[in-house]
Amino acid sequence: MTDQVIDVTDLRRSYTGGFEAVRGTSFTVGRGELFALLGTNGAGKTSTLEVLEGLARPTGGTVRVLGHDPYRERAAVRPRTGVMLQEGGFPSELTVDETARMWANCTSGARATADVLASVGLSGRGGVRVKQLSGGEKRRLDLAMALIGDPEVLFLDEPTTGLDAEGRRETWDLVRALRDQGTTVLLTTHYLEEAEQLADRLAILHEGRIAATGRVADVVASQPSQISFELPDGYFPGDLPPLAQLGVTGHDVQGRTLRLRTDELQRAATALLTWAKDTGVELRRLDVRAASLEEAFLQIAKDATNEKETVR
Amino acid sequence: MSATATPTTGPRGPGSARSAALTTPACRLLALARAELTLLGRAKGTLFAALFVPLVVPFTMKSTVKNMDLDGTGLSMGSVLLPSAIAFSLLFAVYSALVSVYAARREELVLKRLRTGEVRDVEILAGAALPSVAIGLVQSLVLMGMCAALLDVGTPGAAHYVVLGLLLGLVMFPLLAAVTSIVSRSVESAQVMVMPLLFASLLGSGATLPLEVMPDKLASVCELLPLSPVIALIRGGWTGELGAGEGLRAILIAVAWIALGVFAVKRWFRWEPRR
Numbered sequence: 001m002t003d004q005v006i007d008v009t010d011l012r013r014s015y016t017g018g019f020e021a022v023r024g025t026s027f028t029v030g031r032g033e034l035f036a037l038l039g040t041n042g043a044g045k046t047s048t049l050e051v052l053e054g055l056a057r058p059t060g061g062t063v064r065v066l067g068h069d070p071y072r073e074r075a076a077v078r079p080r081t082g083v084m085l086q087e088g089g090f091p092s093e094l095t096v097d098e099t100a101r102m103w104a105n106c107t108s109g110a111r112a113t114a115d116v117l118a119s120v121g122l123s124g125r126g127g128v129r130v131k132q133l134s135g136g137e138k139r140r141l142d143l144a145m146a147l148i149g150d151p152e153v154l155f156l157d158e159p160t161t162g163l164d165a166e167g168r169r170e171t172w173d174l175v176r177a178l179r180d181q182g183t184t185v186l187l188t189t190h191y192l193e194e195a196e197q198l199a200d201r202l203a204i205l206h207e208g209r210i211a212a213t214g215r216v217a218d219v220v221a222s223q224p225s226q227i228s229f230e231l232p233d234g235y236f237p238g239d240l241p242p243l244a245q246l247g248v249t250g251h252d253v254q255g256r257t258l259r260l261r262t263d264e265l266q267r268a269a270t271a272l273l274t275w276a277k278d279t280g281v282e283l284r285r286l287d288v289r290a291a292s293l294e295e296a297f298l299q300i301a302k303d304a305t306n307e308k309e310t311v312r
Numbered sequence: 313m314s315a316t317a318t319p320t321t322g323p324r325g326p327g328s329a330r331s332a333a334l335t336t337p338a339c340r341l342l343a344l345a346r347a348e349l350t351l352l353g354r355a356k357g358t359l360f361a362a363l364f365v366p367l368v369v370p371f372t373m374k375s376t377v378k379n380m381d382l383d384g385t386g387l388s389m390g391s392v393l394l395p396s397a398i399a400f401s402l403l404f405a406v407y408s409a410l411v412s413v414y415a416a417r418r419e420e421l422v423l424k425r426l427r428t429g430e431v432r433d434v435e436i437l438a439g440a441a442l443p444s445v446a447i448g449l450v451q452s453l454v455l456m457g458m459c460a461a462l463l464d465v466g467t468p469g470a471a472h473y474v475v476l477g478l479l480l481g482l483v484m485f486p487l488l489a490a491v492t493s494i495v496s497r498s499v500e501s502a503q504v505m506v507m508p509l510l511f512a513s514l515l516g517s518g519a520t521l522p523l524e525v526m527p528d529k530l531a532s533v534c535e536l537l538p539l540s541p542v543i544a545l546i547r548g549g550w551t552g553e554l555g556a557g558e559g560l561r562a563i564l565i566a567v568a569w570i571a572l573g574v575f576a577v578k579r580w581f582r583w584e585p586r587r
Contacts (some may be wrong), residue, residue: 053428055583077335086396089425091417093354094347105343106431108334 003031005066005153005184012060013047021047023208024061029201030188034179037188039205040301042240045188046086047244049157052186053083065153079108082151084142086158092131096122096141096197099130100148107149115229120144120150121170135162143171147178154178156187160194172197196293204300213299217292224249225265229273229283246271257285265290317371330582335576336404344439345427348413358412362405362444370397373520375435390465397455397548399519399539402481406448407442408506410489413440418493424584437577443485448485452478469552473559477545480566485540487573494580496523513539519546541566 005030011124013022022044029035037045049061050056054070054077060297063069068076090099100113104181117123119142125133146154159175160168175198179185189195195202203213212219231237237258243251247264262268269288276283289295352359370393377392417423417440426436459465468474490508496502512521517539523531533538541562548554555560 018457055427074432078428083423083428084430085425087421089421091422093351098350099345101345103429104342106335106340106429108427108430130458270348274423307561 001142003065004028005031006035006046006186008052008061009063010061010145011048011058013044013051013056013057020050020059022058023206025208025210026061027203027210027213028186031184032179033200034175034184034185034187034198034248036199036202037186038190038192038202038204038297039188040190041260042207043205043210045190045205047086047208048156049155049186049188051154054078054079054141071164076285079149080151080152081155083155084146084157084159086161088109088138088142090138090141090145091128093131095127095194096133097126098133099141103145104148107151110148111150112150116148117141119147120260129198136164138172139163140167143174152235153182154182154185156185158188158190160189160191160245168194170227192253192293192297204297206301211303212296220291220293220296223291223299224261224263224266224293225291226256226261226289227269227287228258228259228263228289229286231258232281235281241275317386322530335430337435338430340435341439341442342424344431344436345442348440349443351443352409359410362409362447365404366397366401366455370455375403376520380436380522381521382525387522387524387547388465389573390459390463391440391547391551393463394456394459394465394550395543396519397459398452398478398481398514398546399517399543401451401455402485402512402539402542403513403519405446405451406482406491407485408503408510409444410441410486411492411496411502411506412499414490415496416492418501418582419498419585421584427583433583437486437490437581441489445482445486447477448482456575464549470549470554472557473549473554475546475549476563477542477566479544480563480570481539481542482527484542484566484573487570487577488538490581491573491576494582495577509538512537516540518543519558522547535574537571538566541569 006027008028009026009103010022010180011022011025014020025044025048025149037048039045047056051058051071052065054065055075057071063071065077066080068082070077095103096117097113100117104110104113114123116128117126120143122137122144125137129143130138139159143156146156150188156175160171163171172194175187179198186197187194187198194237199216201213201215202219203210204219205211212222214222219275237251237253243260246260246262247267248262250259250261252259260272265288272283286311348486352362373396374389377389380392382388395577403423414423414437415476427433431439461468492505492509493502496505516534517537519535519539523534523540524545526534535544541564543564544554544562545559547564548558
């Protein structure tokens, strides 16, 4: 039996106004896995996460965390999970130490507050009021409180938003270390690089639905690579060898720029360059690009939008 | 619920070897109350209003009470002022202070954050209320002592009514504060939202004007206000003139308000700001 720590089946969530933020998503996260929910603002990441955290009831579908309903069987789940919300949640007039003490006393098996604060680089800031912390320090305090009970499952809602590059790296290192210790992590992010760097698997959310899911490499591999260049003067797309023979699966023209899509980048590029050499033309602004998560992400968003427009 | 956190699957950090002692409600409640007390100590304005108003304002009413026609009501200066003083404590140190506390904690997403942890909903609300309730309790006891010493009110004739009245008030007003905070979008709006109940209570519950000196019809409506049964029990308990029927009626009215408060909080309390 596979050890599924998080199990989401056909989750739907509507708000009182009638807006449906999550429209039937399903995914599972195994023990010790780091799963990223990637999406633009308003894609439904936080709405999904809040149901998993047990803050909200789903409108439809089922959600299980560690085998329990996180909303109705709260007492069974909470001692084993740690949560970092998208923003804030600590009284601004309390100091860091006072906040940590309060949180530790409310958490089963809490670690020593000094150790936890040190692990996020907040040693020596204990006497400072929360309102005087920088944005990055607040995020790190938030992370520390999520970690204080050594949770088996960690929910991180945009953990690095508002951090500078160095703070982001440090948080990544910390999250990686937790994963290596066997902590199951579900994080949301709109930073592609973050998902690429950290996630074992990810799901790209778009308008409340999962547009793509799988290992980072698989999601990327499902997208075509691209070759683009400026057509030499006097040449037209029809002057190229038949595109299908080059292994090209699609193309579009914008002005003088031709963009080819292919699943066999090396074959297509070689054929194209051989043709250019034989014909004696120069391919200006040549750009040969393997599929990346960014391309995949943009393409998925574009496909979904086109699809919607077609339906209309 | 199993207390063992499935140590068989996957390596966990060194922390997992620690005994998984679960926190207790009392421990969580105290942790929240302690933080809340620290915050109260730093909110100088709120603290001043909570401590100063109930201890001073009732005694400024002394001359007004002197001019009241209390003949035939069985009331004296002391038995009018003492319940008023306790009413001021419940209204300012408990009710109005707590509406601001709940609104502020919601605004800062503290309530939402706490709900992600092990603390139960009722513990979050109770923990935040504990310091204010403690202040209300101590204040009421001090006021009773002051009245006994300065106004010659004597000893209560039916002490159990006094105790019951105070306890019902100390449960009811935090609940009403939580209900009022539902419609308070911010700390600023909280200060306006407390006004209706504050005025209704001060004018109609016998806090400044005993119901005994009101016209009968008006008095019978005013008896149903939340603060009225509390005052009736404390005043009647002190003079010893509260009959068993009247006492029971007051208790029932107070319990009905508490039940209504619990229902409203369960049904409509907001744990995070409207977006």
